[in-house]
Amino acid sequence: MIRCIDVAADFEDSIAGKVHGGRRTWVAVKITALLPDAHALIKLSSHVLNTRPRLSIAFPGSPHPSDxxxxxxxxxxxxxxxxxxxxxxxxxxxxxxxxxxxxRGVKIIIDAEYSWYQPALDALTLSLMRRFNKLDSSETSKVQPLIYGTYQAYLQRTPGHLAQSFADAKANNYALGVKLVRGAYHPHEIAAHAGVSDKRSLSISPDPQPPVWMTKAETDQCYDACAKVLVKAIKDDLLSTGAPAPTVGVLFGTHNWASCGLILDELVDSGLAHKGERDQVVLSDDVTERLTIGQLYGMSDDLTNHLVHKTSSNTPLIIKYVPYGALSEVMPYLSRRAIENKSVLGDGGAVVERRRAGAEIRKRLFGGWFAK
Ligand SMILES: Cc1cc2nc3c(=O)[nH]c(=O)nc-3n(C[C@H](O)[C@H](O)[C@H](O)COP(=O)(O)OP(=O)(O)OC[C@H]3O[C@@H](n4cnc5c(N)ncnc54)[C@H](O)[C@@H]3O)c2cc1C
Known part of the structure; x- marks a missing residue:
């Protein structure tokens, strides 16, 4: 991980002064890969669920400093x-x-994982945010927020958890870093919950219902509702005077065209962006310091290209999330992406993707005007 941070920071140093704006490379951390046996995290999750003060937020709840x-x-x-x-x-x-x-001025994102790890991951993330995202202190990081947690919209808890996170950040004077995704483990969550009475099931939910929404439409609705809350939080942050650094930072991670369209519309409607030439969405440095939209490397490049052309900013707004690590370590991640790609490429998506790839190859070989 340290090497990965150094590589990212060296890259940023190499372009410093050549490009406008602050440092834009992030490093994501998958916590279960950092300890010899991830079962210890399930034990911690069960322990904190049984001991932390109860809030009316659905499983897996929201972290508490006593966790x-x-x-x-x-x-x-x-x-x-x-x-x-x-x-x-x-x-x-x-x-x-x-x-x-x-x-080294590199942002860190803590990835979200299965619900049985989440109470432990949330507790660790909270302790890191409270320390490294602290505002108004001699140790305030020059990049803020430095630490981002991940919020999965398929979990029913997410709107309540997000509201609780903002309240905790405000009360304790630290910047909240949020990566909003839909969530990668839906079928596993349903299967684990169905087998909850089976000793082999990893689910630790005490609830009769699964922790995830049961329909895609509900997850979509939750994602878009949280996206609106986050755009408003960015606006409120920019309107409030006297903050020494951003008090909120957001990374929207999605391949969903409708959600990306909604985010751009919200930015324009809220006055955080305006329409420029050729209907481009133009964003100021203050906004791009607080906002990023990302897709996974190798997935939905057509959406990434569309967003790059649709927006205009001095610093990159659109990023790709690239796996980094030994092949054996990143295999589970790559196989999940292969399965996800199958659903993305259904309904004629494969034909569109083949055409797009063909056009890209022709463009690179022969230049712009052969591309179409
Ligand atoms: C930059 C980036 C970072 C990411 N990091 C993480 C991470 O840290 N942790 C993580 O878990 N995932 C992560 N993901 C993956 C993400 O959670 C989604 O699995 C993936 O992006 C597909 O969702 P979508 O928004 O792109 O679009 P879509 O294709 O529109 O949505 C697919 C998603 O909808 C949900 N869904 C599907 N069927 C149902 C159903 N029947 N009921 C309810 N919901 C359903 C699932 O969440 C599914 O993944 C990341 C994705 C990106 C782009």
Whole structure:
């Protein structure tokens, strides 16, 4: 991870002064890959669900600062000394990663995973945000927010969890970093919940209903509603005077054309962007400092290209999310993308994608006017 941060920072250093605006490379962290046995995180998740103060937010809830107290207080019947030692090591590794990111001015995103890991991942993310996204302190990072958590719109908890996150950030004076995605594990969540009485099921939800929405339309509606809340939060941040740095940063991760269209419309309607020549959506540096839209590398390049042409800004607004790591480590990620690509390429999508790829090859070989 440290090497990855250095590579990203070296790249940013190499273009400093040549391009306008701040540093735009991020490093994403998949926490379950950072410890020898991810089961320790499920134990921590169960422990915090049983011990944290109850809020009226659906499973897997929203983190509380007391969630990691068990790392100091020691083992219980639910979590062993070995598990605690593994999570302590993980926590100090994460702090080292964030310190390097702070030194080198590279943003960190904590990826979201299965719901049975989420209470533990949320607790770790909260502790990192409270420390590294702190505003008004001598240690304030020059890049803000430095740490981003991931919010999965397919979880029914997400609107409540997002509201609680904003309230905690405001009350404790730190910047909130939000990556909004729909969520990658829907079939697994349904299957695990259906087998909850089976000892082999990993689900830890106490609820009779699955934690995810049951229809795609509900997830879409949740994504778009949260997107509106986030655009409004950016607007409120820009209107409030006296903030030393952004108090909110948002990365929209999606391949959904309708959601991307809605985000651009919201930006224009709220006055954060305006329509320029050829109907382009023009964004100021203040807005792009707080907002990014991303697709996964190798997926939906037509959408990425469309967004790049549809928008105009001094600093890049549209990014690609690139897997980095040993092949054996990134294989589960790549196979999930292969399955996802199948659904993206259904309904004639494959024909469109083949045409787009053909046009791109012709353009690169023969130049612009052979492309069509
Ligand atoms: C930059 C980026 C970063 C990402 N990081 C993460 C991450 O950290 N963690 C993570 O979990 N995912 C992550 N993803 C993947 C993401 O969660 C989605 O799986 C993927 O992007 C497909 O959703 P979509 O918004 O692109 O569009 P769409 O193709 O419109 O939506 C597909 C999604 O809809 C939801 N869905 C499908 N069927 C149903 C149903 N029957 N009921 C309810 N909902 C349903 C699922 O979430 C499915 O993935 C990331 C994606 C991007 C682009």
């Amino acid at each position: 990691l107290n068990v790392l100091e207080s020691g083992p219980t019947s639910a979590i062993s000394a070995e598990d605690i030692a593994a999570i302590r090591d993980l926590h100090s590794d994460l702090i080292r990663i964030c310190m390097r990111a702070q030194e």
